Amino acid sequence: MKTILEVEHIATAYGHSQVLFGIDLQIRQGEVASLLGRNGAGKTTTLRSILGLTPAHKGHISFMGQRIEKMTTDKIARMGIALVPEGRQIFPNLTVKENLVAFAANRNQSKRPWSLKEIYQLFPRLAERAGNMGNQLSGGEQQMLAISRALMTNPHLLILDEATEGLSPLVREEIWACLRKLRDQGQTTLVIDKYVEKLIPLADQHSIMERGKIVWHGNSESLTQSPETWQKYVGV
Template sequence: MSALLEVDGVEAAYGSSQVLFGVSVVIRAGEVSTLLGRNGMGKTTTVRTMLGLTRARSGSIRFLGHRIEQLSPDKIARMGLAVVPEGRRIFPNLSVQENLVAFASNRNASSEPWDLDSVYSMFPRLKERARNMGNQLSGGEQQMLAIGRALMTNPHLLILDEATEGLAPLIREEIWHTLATLREKGQTILVIDKYVDRLVKLATRHTIIERGRVAWRGSSEDLAKDRSLSERYIGV
């Protein structure tokens, strides 16, 4: 499979505090990939550089074959890169339906694009709550809405930062099922999460970030075989 997004030797900082040191990540079209590591190791900053929210000081980022590290976040988003951010960040004063239609687009020129009906089919609970305001939803419902909102843009690449953080076990299972369904539909996905056992089943390739550097990369088979990786880099 061809590379959809290539991060090559990226360094990034917040003011005088450097956070990323030569990070390289390859995400291939049609695959599910992960970024793993403990909190504060640079996973979210890596995603922010992909989105143009944090400017890369050096290195390059290619999306769909185009250099994007100097582009603004809105231009990168319009190219077809969507994120479900940590904390969901839905609009509290808009209804469920308004949150969804506000982002409707067909950025990957799909012949069967995601729309309200298909998102409601994926998440029936959102259809039931269509007229409710964003701040009237439970945490799990907000996460479903955040995923549905991203899907409504029909992205080439869907990124989920802390995909199941803070969710009840039953809702967490529903999110894992949703991601598996999206994978079967051919959606390219990058997931940040701590549940390695589930990610090994879901994803193809994994990258572990430790103190702003790539500490390990490999396949699900490699990660499953070496339990010490989880203990060393991911476990608390």
């Protein structure tokens, strides 16, 4: 499998405060990867560096074989990275359907682009709410819409920041089921979430962060055999 994303020893700071210290990350085509760690460990800053929102001042980032660490965020997005941000950030004054079609694109020419019909099959609740405004949706419905909006860009890489944060157990299960379907379809995905037990059967590889560094990396089998490791760095 070819490498889709390669992060090499990046360091990132907010002003004079360094937050990331030599982060390395590699995701291959068709893989699901997780990024784990407590609040403040540096996970979201890592995503912001990949997307050019908070550029790294050291190291290299390559996407689809092209260096992107000096590119603008909009250009990186057009290359085929789609983010489902923490807090969802859907447009409250657009309907569900308008939120979806406004971002439709075909950024991965090797796959047939997502259609509204397929999105509604993935999340039937959105079909029922197609005419509702974004601000009329529950938190769970907003997260479904945020994921669907990202998929409508037909990305090479889908990134979810706090994939199930603040959702009810029932809705969380819907989101996990969706991610399993996407994995089975070959969608390359990077997931940030705290539910390690759900990520172990979903993801191919896992990286654990602490204080701006990767302190552990391995596959699901290794993580299963090291419960003390993720409980130490991720557990409440």
